[in-house]
Amino acid sequence: MAQARWSDRIAGVIFLALAIWLYVEAGSYAVRFGDPAGPSFFPRLVAVPMGLLALVLILRPDADPTWFRWPQILSQAAMLAVLFGYPLAIEPLGFPLSTLIASALLAKILGATWLQALALGAGLGFGLFFLFDAVFGLPLPTGPLLG
């Protein structure tokens, strides 16, 4: 089977677009007197090699990597959902509860039993809360549980 080489090409196109945007956007920054380079010179200096290297990626791509394996992709998606959900939950639910839930879910995704997952979640949720809040003296959101 011929090697598919689309990943590098697509990445190259994205980086090329990014480089062009950087170059154009940097041009809009006003140049002051007494500062010959100004705020636009350095970003442009970075954008030029970025664009050229993106062309190299497009013209000489490596073989595609294995992007995802089945069924691990399901656990990865679930983990990302937890990772993105946790920052949103930390303030409304408070640190101990949101950490308990998030780490229990992560442990479950990684193959723990429910009992193990809950035990770990409780340990991390309250343990880290105690460490940071009581020992280091950094206030964390308590939420309705301890509030």
Add this chain to the structure above:
Amino acid sequence: MDILGYLLIGFSEALTPQNLALALIGCFVGTIVGALPGLGPVNGVAVLIPLAFSMDLPPGSALILLTCVYYGCMYGGRISSIMLNIPGDEPAMMTCLDGYPMAKNGKAPEALAISGIASFVGAFIATIGLMLFAPLLVRFAIHFGPAEYFALFVMAFATIGGITGANPAKTLIAATIGLALGAVGIDPQSGVPRFTFGSFHLFDGFHPIVALVGLFAISEVLIMLEMKAHERSQAIKVNRAFARWSDIKPTFPAMLRSSGVGFVAGVLPGAGASLGSFLAYTMEKRYSDKKGTFGKGDPRGVAAPEAGNNSAAGGALVPMLALGVPGSGTTAVLLALLISLNIQPGPLLFQNQPDIVWGLIASLFIANVVLLVLNLPLVGLFTRMLAIPLWALMPLVVMVSFVGIYSISNSSFDLLVMVSFGVVGFVLRKLDISLVPVVLGLLLCREMESALRRALSISGGDPWILVGSGISIGLYVATALFLVTAIVLSMRKRRAAKVSREVEDEYVGD
């Protein structure tokens, strides 16, 4: 003042009860981080930086804590190489070759003891080298003007990928990505907000530590999940507690030779502990493998890579401290710590804050002794920790990252940025684009830009100032030679790869 006088100041700084306790904790945690497969020094140090901030330590103490973690990792990595045949971190890869066969032959205690002593010898020699060599480099670098610094930064980015045969275009593009990310935020010299989309969240730019923890730790967890398929193998049982001296003694010459090789590899740009251990092993094999015993459990094959990687880890601190230009992934992370502590490494650091530099060097000596003690009699404790299941380890890493970042910034926006960086890091690693140059770009962008702008201000905008001195020209020539070598090597590898292609997932590096 001479070196001994400075060292005395250093020891008086490092031997306070608090710093001593921090060194002890750092060594212990570092050994665990190094020993656990999948949790390398880069991740370990990155995750612990916010923790050091939340403890509100003075800069010198924070630095001591984290460099002890760094040295500890280098000691710990060998444990799982020997016991499980899985490197605990990337630099320990070479230790598998002879360490695991030795353990299988019933010589696990000897293998652990030899590698522990080799780690000590390597790290000790490297710390002495750091002490002697860094001030020399400082004396040379004190004459650098902004144009020379700019050339030095260019060289750092061109060489960070090393000559490992990885696609140089990808390493270089990684550096430009990092530099572009570093430019986000308000330009400190003109006050113009750049690439912020008008969002005030981005006015301060990306906090290097937020980006770092995301890129390394979060992407590592995602990669880990993919690897879960192959189960962990069982650790080899150790039946004797003490190693035989007769097995250890003949390996000392190998340790000394490899320490020298490793230190040089560590000081050179673009080479870290992994290359140090690789070079040390191959040279030792060429030098003393007369009967073809290497790879089958030769004690010298255990001593060489361990002395090499620990020595390289110490050597890598030389350019980081003396020039502010790190040569490896983990020293880049340590640079992030320094910058966040408002310490700008480089020649001026040695002049203005000798207590920090020499306190660090003294604590490295202390760390070495502590690590030797921890790693010889207590090695059984660390061996047992290899049994910690993934389902407990990974949530712990993730949650410590989250709480660390949250406790320094108190903003859930930063947590989302961190996770996003994790996804970006995952994609880049899949594309075989190394993350170390990205981080380095992000860290050094401000310094590099200000060097360029100062140089151009001095010359009134004349770009010829950039190649106006012998030092700059020399640095550019060296950079060009290095790039040509890297390109030739990667083209050769590409041709070889056409024959048998196996896409391997990239490790973060050391």
